[in-house]
Amino acid sequence: MLAVMAREFRLLPRRPALAGLVVVLPLIMLLVLGGIFRAGIPTGMAVAVIDLDRSDLSRAVARMLDAAPELTVTHRASDLSEARSLIVSGAVRGAVLMPPNLERDITRGERPEIVTFYDNQHMSAGSLVARGARNAIETALAGLRLSVRQGRGEAPVQAMVSLQPIPMQAHALFNPAFDYVHFLLAALIPTVLQIIAAAATAYAVSLDFGPGRHPRVLMRMAGGILPAMLGKILPYTIIFLLILGLSDVALYGWLAVPLRGSLWLMALGAVLFVLACQMIGALAFVLSRDMGRAASLIAIITAPAFGFMGLGFPREAMSTLAQAWGAAIPGTWYVQLRIDQSLRATPLDISAMSVLWLAVIAGVLAALILLQLSRLARQEVAA
Amino acid sequence: MSALATAFRAELRAILGDRQVRMIVLLALVIYALIYPLPYRAELLRDVPVVLVDQDRSTASADLARRVDASEAVALAYAALDMAEATRLVHQRRAYGVMLIPDGFERALLRGDQSPVALYADASYFLMYQRVMQGAAVPLRQMGAEIEAGRLIAQGTPRAVAAAQVSPANQIEVPLFNPAAGYATYVLPAAFVLILQQTMMMGLALAATRRGPLPGRPVWRLLGQAGAWLAIYLGLLPIYLIVLPVLYGLPILGGPGSLIMLGLPFLLAAGFLAQLVAALFRRAEVVQVVLLAMGLPFFFLSGFAWPVEAIPAHLNALAQLIPSTAAIDGLVRVTQMGASLPQIAPILWHLWALAAGLGLIVLAVETRRVASATPAGD
Numbered sequence: 128m129l130a131v132m133a134r135e136f137r138l139l140p141r142r143p144a145l146a147g148l149v150v151v152l153p154l155i156m157l158l159v160l161g162g163i164f165r166a167g168i169p170t171g172m173a174v175a176v177i178d179l180d181r182s183d184l185s186r187a188v189a190r191m192l193d194a195a196p197e198l199t200v201t202h203r204a205s206d207l208s209e210a211r212s213l214i215v216s217g218a219v220r221g222a223v224l225m226p227p228n229l230e231r232d233i234t235r236g237e238r239p240e241i242v243t244f245y246d247n248q249h250m251s252a253g254s255l256v257a258r259g260a261r262n263a264i265e266t267a268l269a270g271l272r273l274s275v276r277q278g279r280g281e282a283p284v285q286a287m288v289s290l291q292p293i294p295m296q297a298h299a300l301f302n303p304a305f306d307y308v309h310f311l312l313a314a315l316i317p318t319v320l321q322i323i324a325a326a327a328t329a330y331a332v333s334l335d336f337g338p339g340r341h342p343r344v345l346m347r348m349a350g351g352i353l354p355a356m357l358g359k360i361l362p363y364t365i366i367f368l369l370i371l372g373l374s375d376v377a378l379y380g381w382l383a384v385p386l387r388g389s390l391w392l393m394a395l396g397a398v399l400f401v402l403a404c405q406m407i408g409a410l411a412f413v414l415s416r417d418m419g420r421a422a423s424l425i426a427i428i429t430a431p432a433f434g435f436m437g438l439g440f441p442r443e444a445m446s447t448l449a450q451a452w453g454a455a456i457p458g459t460w461y462v463q464l465r466i467d468q469s470l471r472a473t474p475l476d477i478s479a480m481s482v483l484w485l486a487v488i489a490g491v492l493a494a495l496i497l498l499q500l501s502r503l504a505r506q507e508v509a510a
Numbered sequence: 511m512s513a514l515a516t517a518f519r520a521e522l523r524a525i526l527g528d529r530q531v532r533m534i535v536l537l538a539l540v541i542y543a544l545i546y547p548l549p550y551r552a553e554l555l556r557d558v559p560v561v562l563v564d565q566d567r568s569t570a571s572a573d574l575a576r577r578v579d580a581s582e583a584v585a586l587a588y589a590a591l592d593m594a595e596a597t598r599l600v601h602q603r604r605a606y607g608v609m610l611i612p613d614g615f616e617r618a619l620l621r622g623d624q625s626p627v628a629l630y631a632d633a634s635y636f637l638m639y640q641r642v643m644q645g646a647a648v649p650l651r652q653m654g655a656e657i658e659a660g661r662l663i664a665q666g667t668p669r670a671v672a673a674a675q676v677s678p679a680n681q682i683e684v685p686l687f688n689p690a691a692g693y694a695t696y697v698l699p700a701a702f703v704l705i706l707q708q709t710m711m712m713g714l715a716l717a718a719t720r721r722g723p724l725p726g727r728p729v730w731r732l733l734g735q736a737g738a739w740l741a742i743y744l745g746l747l748p749i750y751l752i753v754l755p756v757l758y759g760l761p762i763l764g765g766p767g768s769l770i771m772l773g774l775p776f777l778l779a780a781g782f783l784a785q786l787v788a789a790l791f792r793r794a795e796v797v798q799v800v801l802l803a804m805g806l807p808f809f810f811l812s813g814f815a816w817p818v819e820a821i822p823a824h825l826n827a828l829a830q831l832i833p834s835t836a837a838i839d840g841l842v843r844v845t846q847m848g849a850s851l852p853q854i855a856p857i858l859w860h861l862w863a864l865a866a867g868l869g870l871i872v873l874a875v876e877t878r879r880v881a882s883a884t885p886a887g888d
Contacts, residue, residue: 168820242682248686327799
């Protein structure tokens with residue numbers, strides 16, 4: 128087995144296609160993904176203001192909107208259809224409408240409407256706009272309410288207290304800075320690596336076990352098909368673990384993602400994860416015995432995997448079928464483990480479940496590969 | 511001219527006659543149409559489970575809990591004695607938030623003091639956090655406003671004036687497009703564009719690595735090939751972007767006319783890019799893996815899910831060279847937001863420029879290959 132491993136390492140630099148897949152491609156992916164999210168929290172969404180009042184108050188609201196970190200007022204629209212057109216064409220992400228006589232109606236106690244329109248097709252940007260506008264308008268109105276109360280002789284502190292009888296102390300658990308970059312990167316890198324590890328392993332196996340190849344040389348070298356297979360797979364396990372480690376160094380060092388849990392559990396999970404991904408590739412190849420068909424099988428399982436991890440739309444809200452499909456994919460559990468142990472500081476006994484699942488998936492895949500290999504061996508003997 | 515027709519037929523044969531390419535082109539449609547949308551079928555998050563830690567056990571705290579529980583967004587699914595017990599439920603992902611009503615809540619309200627309530631929401635899931643905050647904040651503000659108005663009225667303020675003082679203006683939020691904030695409505699139209707591009711490039715690049723050289727001058731040959739791509743994919747485009755969304759019950763605002771107009775340069779650009787990918791990587795296996803791995807980065811580079819405002823400028827400039835970046839933006843605006851072609855003219859020009867630019871590069875590569883393949887003086 129060691130001889131096969133040594134041969135694999137020796138051959139790697141002489142096979143540019145394979146070396147490109149296992150080393151260059153993952154590194155480019157790391158750079159691109161890290162680059163996309165490096166800037167951090169999105170800010171400064173473009174919005175339009177439709178100020179039909181042109182009063183001190185409406186100008187104050189517009190200033191508040193521009194001052195909100197989420198927003199930048201880039202356009203002034205004269206009516207609703209102009210604002211809508213700006214949103215549809217993508218010039219702005221939302222618009223705030225202040226009706227005529229806004230200031231007068233407020234002082235008369237007629238409770239006029241301030242309307243925020245936002246593009247919810249682009250939901251991530253749209254909800255930022257809605258939140259930014261909501262807070263900015265609320266701040267402007269609170270200032271108004273405060274000055275009215277003070278005008279009636281209330282002390283500033285007392286007035287402040289009266290404004291909000293039940294203030295909500297909001298705490299963002301596990302992510303106080305609202306930075307989703309950590310979560311996205313923690314999931315995207317393993318997802319992409321899952322695709323590459325599975326496909327590259329299938330490709331490496333195909334180079335020795337594919338049609339027209341002579342696996343017997345390899346088997347004699349290792350003393351059996353199982354050691355030969357392991358010798359083929361393990362060198363890439365080491366490479367992918369190094370790449371995963373490099374991404375961790377980048378994430379926890381360079382991007383300063385907090386690391387609050389057990390490194391050992393994460394490392395154990397990483398080994399099981401990489402092995403499971405590789406075995407998806409190896410199984411796809413020994414089942415199809417053709418790289419093209421193996422690649423299609425791998426694509427079906429690994430390409431849509433990101434959605435099933437529940438980062439955008441949570442797993443618990445998915446249908447049972449979707450939850451089950453997601454549970455069969457190693458990335459789902461590894462990403463959960465990473466997020467639990469790095470960001471959520473989950474107690475070990477809860478997190479151990481993810482590692483257990485990874486072990487089960489890897490075990491089942493390994494058993495399936497062995498079954499298929501022995502079947503193939505029997506066929507060869509019979510032939 | 512005959513070179514064009516020959517190339518057209520040869521390319522069609524290379525795509526539809528090759529079992530593996532055919533599988534990528536057609537099976538991809540079926541499989542991705544079934545598997546990709548699976549996680550998002552539920553569309554909306556209702557009754558997100560939240561833990562209640564009621565340390566006051568008073569009439570007022572029970573009233574508040576009932577109001578929060580009644581909201582559509584959250585349900586007070588568990589009651590815990592202390593924060594430690596509640597936090598464990600959140601760690602287990604059985605609940606996504608904790609509402610803590612401290613001891614003395616009612617007493618402070620009766621005394622006319624401020625009486626805060628703490629809300630801990632799981633911010634590792636953006637959507638869950640939003641729903642928990644929304645579900646608790648609205649009833650909380652409402653109850654607060656009722657109390658403030660009640661106090662003002664007790665001081666002798668007329669009812670209408672009190673209401674205006676509590677909330678001087680009505681804040682209304684109107685989501686344009688995807689008004690129900692459905693996750694499938696949000697993500698699927700964009701994902702379908704990307705899937706179309708990736709499977710198309712995979713199929714065409716694979717065909718390019720597996721078929722033999724085509725006869726004739728490169729210009730006619732390339733035009734013939736492009737004709738074959740359009741013949742296949744102008745039919746598949748409406749299936750991905752109109753039929754599938756309709757099957758999944760997503761709203762469609764745009765007509766097929768603008769869709770085809772925008773789809774034309776997009777398909778050409780993707781087709782030419784596939785030829786370049788094939789020429790660069792040569793081996794079929796490598797081409798497939800590279801395109802597979804590029805899917806997610808392309809999606810996030812497109813500026814759809816991750817706002818373009820947050821993508822570093824140099825990366826964004828690079829992303830403009832990928833057809834899906836402009837195509838996702840344009841096609842989503844056309845089909846989901848009902849944009850007219852003049853409204854997205856810059857995107858249309860962008861895609862035509864991309865198609866022309868990539869086409870010229872492919873032509874240059876092809877011409878050079880022909881020149882180096884034929885010995886001088888032949």
